[in-house]
Amino acid sequence: MTYPRHDLFDDVAVRLDSVSLRYDTSEDILSDIDLVLKPGSFSFLTGASGAGKTSLLKLLYLALKPSRGEVSLFGRPTSNLTRDQLSSLRRRVGVVFQEFRLLEHLSAYENVALPLRVLGRRESDYRADVEELLAWVGLGQRLHAKPPTLSGGEQQRVAIARAVVTQPDILIADEPTGNVDPDMGTRLMRLFLELNKRRGTTVIIATHDLGLVRQVEAPVYRLSNRLLVQDVEFGGETARRRTDPGLEG
Amino acid sequence: MAKETPLLPVEDVREAALFFVVGALCFLAALAALSAKSTYGAAKSWTAEVQGELTVSLPDVDRRGADEAREVIEQTQGVRTARVLSKEEIDALLEPNFGSRGLPDSLPLPQLIAVEADPAVPDMGPTLARNLAEAGIASAVDEHADWAGDVRRVLGVARLTALIAVALLASTAVAVIAFATHAALLARRDIVDVLHLAGARDRFIAGLFERRFWVLGLRAGAVGALMALGAAALMIFTVQVHGSRAGLLPELSLDFLDLVILVVTPVIAGFAARFAARMTVIRALKGMM
Numbered sequence: 439m440t441y442p443r444h445d446l447f448d449d450v451a452v453r454l455d456s457v458s459l460r461y462d463t464s465e466d467i468l469s470d471i472d473l474v475l476k477p478g479s480f481s482f483l484t485g486a487s488g489a490g491k492t493s494l495l496k497l498l499y500l501a502l503k504p505s506r507g508e509v510s511l512f513g514r515p516t517s518n519l520t521r522d523q524l525s526s527l528r529r530r531v532g533v534v535f536q537e538f539r540l541l542e543h544l545s546a547y548e549n550v551a552l553p554l555r556v557l558g559r560r561e562s563d564y565r566a567d568v569e570e571l572l573a574w575v576g577l578g579q580r581l582h583a584k585p586p587t588l589s590g591g592e593q594q595r596v597a598i599a600r601a602v603v604t605q606p607d608i609l610i611a612d613e614p615t616g617n618v619d620p621d622m623g624t625r626l627m628r629l630f631l632e633l634n635k636r637r638g639t640t641v642i643i644a645t646h647d648l649g650l651v652r653q654v655e656a657p658v659y660r661l662s663n664r665l666l667v668q669d670v671e672f673g674g675e676t677a678r679r680r681t682d683p684g685l686e687g
Numbered sequence: 688m689a690k691e692t693p694l695l696p697v698e699d700v701r702e703a704a705l706f707f708v709v710g711a712l713c714f715l716a717a718l719a720a721l722s723a724k725s726t727y728g729a730a731k732s733w734t735a736e737v738q739g740e741l742t743v744s745l746p747d748v749d750r751r752g753a754d755e756a757r758e759v760i761e762q763t764q765g766v767r768t769a770r771v772l773s774k775e776e777i778d779a780l781l782e783p784n785f786g787s788r789g790l791p792d793s794l795p796l797p798q799l800i801a802v803e804a805d806p807a808v809p810d811m812g813p814t815l816a817r818n819l820a821e822a823g824i825a826s827a828v829d830e831h832a833d834w835a836g837d838v839r840r841v842l843g844v845a846r847l848t849a850l851i852a853v854a855l856l857a858s859t860a861v862a863v864i865a866f867a868t869h870a871a872l873l874a875r876r877d878i879v880d881v882l883h884l885a886g887a888r889d890r891f892i893a894g895l896f897e898r899r900f901w902v903l904g905l906r907a908g909a910v911g912a913l914m915a916l917g918a919a920a921l922m923i924f925t926v927q928v929h930g931s932r933a934g935l936l937p938e939l940s941l942d943f944l945d946l947v948i949l950v951v952t953p954v955i956a957g958f959a960a961r962f963a964a965r966m967t968v969i970r971a972l973k974g975m976m
Contacts, residue, residue, distance in 0.1 A: 501976060521973075522888055527886075528884060531886075539877065539880070541878055541881060543692065544692055552694075556887045561691060
C-alpha cells in the first residue's frame with residue numbers, strides 16, 4: 439500500500455498570505471492572516487470560543503475559499519486549481535471535525551475506512567490496518583457499532599481514526615480531545631505525535647485545553663480579534679509573528 | 688467483513704413516492720408511444736388500402752348505360768378492374784343511414800362503378816371523368832385517395848401529438864427526478880460534505896446518486912411499462928370482443944415494435960434518472976469549494 443508523500447520540492451506544508459474571511463456581507467471573521475507551517479511541524483491553535491478557529495481550519499482543509507488572500511498547500515496556491523486538483527490535495531489532509539461528522543448508517547469500522555473507499559482501495563487490502571487502528575484507539579470490540587450507539591468519546595476516537603487512517607501529510611484536528619478523559623486525551627496526543635515524528639505529518643490542533651498544549655513543546659497560535667498571533671508563552675520558530683498593538687500588553 | 692454498506696443509506700418514504708410518480712409517468716409515456724406507433728400503423732394501412740380506388744357515380748343511366756360506362760372505364764390506361772355495383776350492394780352501403788329494410792324502388796339511385804386502378808398512374812380521377820364525358824356519359828368520380836389524404840393529415844397530427852406527449856412526459860420525469868435528487872442531496876448533505884472533504888471527486892459523489900436513481904428509474908419504468916402492456920392488452924381484448932360492429936376502429940394488435948417500446952421504456956427511464964441525478968449533483972457540488 440502506498441501513501442501520499444510530501445512533494446520533493448515542498449518547502450512549506452501550509453501557507454496563508456494575507457488571508458481574510460467573511461461570510462456573506464458580514465464583517466471579516468478573520469483578517470489579514472499570515473501563517474506558514476513547515477512540513478513535519480506540530481502546532482496548536484487556540485483562541486476564545488467564536489474567535490474563528492474552526493473557520494481558519496476550514497480554510498486549511500479547503501472547505502472554504504478566503505474572501506481575500508491566498509491559501510497554499512504543499513507549495514501550491516489553491517485559488518486557481520481545478521476541482522480534481524483540489525480533491526487530490528484534500529486526500530493528503532486528514533481532518534478531525536469538532537462535531538465528528540460520522541456517517542450514522544455506517545459502522546465504526548466503515549466510518550474509519552471511508553477515506554480508503556474514496557481512494558478506491560479494496561476492503562481486503564485495508565481491513566487489517568483499520569481493525570488495528572480501531573484497536574489502538576480502544577475500540578477493537580466495537581467495530582460494528584453504529585455511531586448513535588457510541589458515547590461521545592468513542593465517536594471522537596472513531597473520528598480521529600478516520601482522519602489518520604490514510605496517514606495524511608497534514609492532520610488538522612478541531613478540539614480532538616474535547617470529549618475524552620485525560621488518559622485517552624494523552625493517548626490520542628501520543629498518536630498525533632507519533633504521526634508527526636515517524637511520518638513527518640504536519641499537525642495542527644485547535645484546542646481550548648492548555649493542559650494538552652503544555653504536554654508538547656510546540657508553537658501556539660492564538661486567534662483574537664480576527665487576527666492570528668503567535669503566543670509568546672509557549673514559543674516556537676516556524677511562524678511569522680504578527681504584531682498587533684491592540685493585542686500586546 | 689460483510690458486504691460493504693452503501694455510502695448513501697437506503698431511502699425512505701420520499702423514494703417510494705418518487706417511485707410511484709416515475710412509474711406513472713412511464714406508464715403514460717409508454718401508452719403515448721404505443722398510441723403514436725398505432726396511429727402511424729393505422730394511417731399507413733388505411734391509405735395503402737384506398738390508394739388507386741375510385742367510385743364512379745352515374746346519376747342518369749340505367750344498368751345498360753352503366754355497363755357502357757364500365758367498358759369506357761376499362762379501356763382507360765391504368766385501370767385494373769371496374770365493376771358495376773348491384774342494387775343489393777348499394778343497399779348495403781346505405782344501410783347505416785336508411786336501415787336494414789332496404790330502399791323503396793321508387794327512390795332514384797345512381798349507378799355506381801367500383802374502380803381499382805394502378806396507384807402509380809397520376810390524375811386517374813380527371814382522366815376517367817374526361818373519357819366518360821367524351822363518350823357522352825354524365826358522371827361524378829370520387830377518388831378515395833383524396834379523402835385518404837385528409838385522414839392521413841388528421842392521423843399525422845394525432846401522431847405528432849402523441850410524440851409530443853411522450854417528450855413532455857419524459858421531460859417531466861427528468862425534472863421530477865432532478866427535484867428529488869436535489870432533495871436527497873440536501874437531506875444527505877452531511878454525507879456529501881464528509882466525502883467531499885475526504886477527497887472524493889465530484890464524479891465519485893455523483894456516481895452514488897446516479898446508481899441510486901438509475902435503479903429507481905429502471906424499476907419504476909419496468910412497472911410503468913408492465914402497466915401499459917396490461918392496458919394495451921385490455922384495449923385489444925375489448926376491441927376484439929366488442930369491436931366487430933365498430934367498423935371504423937383500426938385493427939389493434941401488439942407486434943414486435945410495440946414490445947420494443949415497452950422494453951425500452953424502463954431503460955430510457957433509467958438513463959433519464961441517471962442523467963438528471965448526475966446533472967443535479969454536479970451542479971450542486973460546483974457550489975462547494
